[in-house]
Amino acid sequence: MKTFNQYLNEFEEIGFVxxxxxSLVIVSGLPGAFPHEIIVFESGQIGEVFTLSSDSxxxxxxxxxxxxxxxxxxxxxxTLQIPVDENFLGHVINPLGITIDNSKPPNxxxxxxxxxxxxxxxxxxxxxxxxxxxTGVSLVDMMIPLGRGQRELIIGDRKTGKSxxxxxxxxxxxxxxxxxxxxxxxxxxxxxxxxxxxFQKHGVSKNVVIVASNSQDSAGMIYITPYTAITIAExxxxxxxxxxxxxxxxxxxxxxxxxxxxxxxxxxxRNSYPGDIFYVHAKLLERSGNFKTDxxxxxxxxxxxxxxxQGDLTGYIQTNVMSMTDGHIFFDSDLFAKxxxxxxxxxxxxxRVGKQTxxxxxxxxxxxxxxxxxxxxxxxxxxxxxxxxxxxxxxTLSTGNKILTFFDQSPFMVxxxxxxxVLFCVLWSNGWEGKTNDEMRxxxxxxxxxxxxxxxxxxxxxxxVSNAKSFNDLINKAKLATPEILGYxxx
Numbered sequence: 001m002k003t004f005n006q007y008l009n010e011f012e013e014i015g016f017v018x019x020x021x022x023s024l025v026i027v028s029g030l031p032g033a034f035p036h037e038i039i040v041f042e043s044g045q046i047g048e049v050f051t052l053s054s055d056s057x058x059x060x061x062x063x064x065x066x067x068x069x070x071x072x073x074x075x076x077x078x079t080l081q082i083p084v085d086e087n088f089l090g091h092v093i094n095p096l097g098i099t100i101d102n103s104k105p106p107n108x109x110x111x112x113x114x115x116x117x118x119x120x121x122x123x124x125x126x127x128x129x130x131x132x133x134x135t136g137v138s139l140v141d142m143m144i145p146l147g148r149g150q151r152e153l154i155i156g157d158r159k160t161g162k163s164x165x166x167x168x169x170x171x172x173x174x175x176x177x178x179x180x181x182x183x184x185x186x187x188x189x190x191x192x193x194x195x196x197x198x199f200q201k202h203g204v205s206k207n208v209v210i211v212a213s214n215s216q217d218s219a220g221m222i223y224i225t226p227y228t229a230i231t232i233a234e235x236x237x238x239x240x241x242x243x244x245x246x247x248x249x250x251x252x253x254x255x256x257x258x259x260x261x262x263x264x265x266x267x268x269x270r271n272s273y274p275g276d277i278f279y280v281h282a283k284l285l286e287r288s289g290n291f292k293t294d295x296x297x298x299x300x301x302x303x304x305x306x307x308x309x310q311g312d313l314t315g316y317i318q319t320n321v322m323s324m325t326d327g328h329i330f331f332d333s334d335l336f337a338k339x340x341x342x343x344x345x346x347x348x349x350x351x352r353v354g355k356q357t358x359x360x361x362x363x364x365x366x367x368x369x370x371x372x373x374x375x376x377x378x379x380x381x382x383x384x385x386x387x388x389x390x391x392x393x394x395x396t397l398s399t400g401n402k403i404l405t406f407f408d409q410s411p412f413m414v415x416x417x418x419x420x421x422v423l424f425c426v427l428w429s430n431g432w433e434g435k436t437n438d439e440m441r442x443x444x445x446x447x448x449x450x451x452x453x454x455x456x457x458x459x460x461x462x463x464x465v466s467n468a469k470s471f472n473d474l475i476n477k478a479k480l481a482t483p484e485i486l487g488y489x490x491x
Contacts, residue, residue: 015030092196132357429479
């Protein structure tokens with residue numbers, strides 16, 4: 001970027017700071033300024049045009065340091081740009097593209113510059129979502145499947161396991177070679193550091209870039225964080241790589257945007273949010289999807305997060321983002337209190353395009369599970385009858401409890417697709433009959449670990465799934481192979 005004097009000599013427009021309101025400054029002059037244009041101050045600070053009026057410009061600063069009244073400002077005739085290249089992978093960067101972890105800053109000598117504020121791709125560049133996006137969480141992969149290029153909302157109260165689920169998903173996708181852009185919007189520094197260390201510990205940081213703004217950053221930096229993240233995702237998409245982007249979270253982003261808008265004296269709407277809050281998030285999320293390129297179909301899968309209060313799904317920002325996405329996964333605080341992990345409520349969760357990416361066998365399993373869990377939920381009302389229950393109801397309740405145990409996963413355990421299906425079929429065919437739920441869960445965890453380490457066992461499981469023509473066919477094959485599969489737990 002050029003210096004203040006160079007820009008001043010080039011455009012010959014000068015403005016003066018008239019008023020400072022937290023992260024906003026009112027600048028008189030600069031008649032040629034346009035929305036989102038970068039403004040440079042003689043003190044070296046930069047900001048972008050937020051509001052225009054007849055005789056002044058409101059500039060949103062990207063730094064915490066305040067400006068003095070009378071400070072000179074000039075235009076740059078360009079919007080915010082960041083360098084983008086593969087050297088970002090493995091690093092934590094701020095929204096301006098500057099490395100903020102303790103590692104050696106990457107060399108961006110040969111990087112290209114991209115504008116942060118861009119319009120979404122046209123409709124004719126979009127492609128049908130046809131590939132499955134594996135999360136490593138059995139409940140989601142089997143009941144609420146996601147597709148590559150899907151926009152899914154992760155919604156729930158604080159401390160109900162949303163971040164844990166996101167880390168598992170990034171771990172799974174990064175392990176498959178997908179580029180992951182993990183975005184933290186106004187989070188604690190400690191949370192950002194934990195996420196970075198988690199990816200390093202599991203050896204996937206080479207496919208992950210963390211775009212981070214913390215709670216101590218200026219409102220301007222927090223506001224542009226998701227735009228920087230989606231710009232980096234678009235760069236990797238254009239190189240022919242599938243991308244997963246996590247936006248954690250948009251309710252925090254909306255709060256900071258509301259703060260900035262109120263300080264700039266924009267007219268407030270519902271809950272004091274500005275009238276364009278829907279447009280701000282819709283324009284952001286529309287930049288993800290499945291795209292036709294010269295290298296084939298390439299996707300940007302977007303997992304955006306929204307926080308609820310006491311499980312209320314009808315909040316303003318929550319319903320806004322729901323209407324922009326292709327479904328939502330609801331983390332239920334009541335289920336979390338009961339000890340369910342993950343605490344996802346499958347009956348209140350939706351996936352609009354994920355099921356079309358499933359194979360015939362997985363679709364049949366999904367249908368069977370959905371109908372059975374609905375029946376199991378109704379049967380829960382009969383538990384208080386105790387010994388008077390019929391054998392059929394007892395069997396349904398017992399199987400239902402086993403399925404809930406099957407869906408329970410310890411923190412950061414990732415379960416691949418094929419072993420999910422085979423273990424479920426063994427359970428469905430009473431392979432663990434006579435064993436307690438804890439014993440069954442222990443053996444399942446052991447078999448998942450064996451699947452990841454033992455090639456012979458992995459080939460056996462993969463062969464069962466690939467050769468199955470239907471759910472019943474897979475059940476029969478799994479029933480015949482049950483002694484061999486469970487035999488690994490005794491070795």
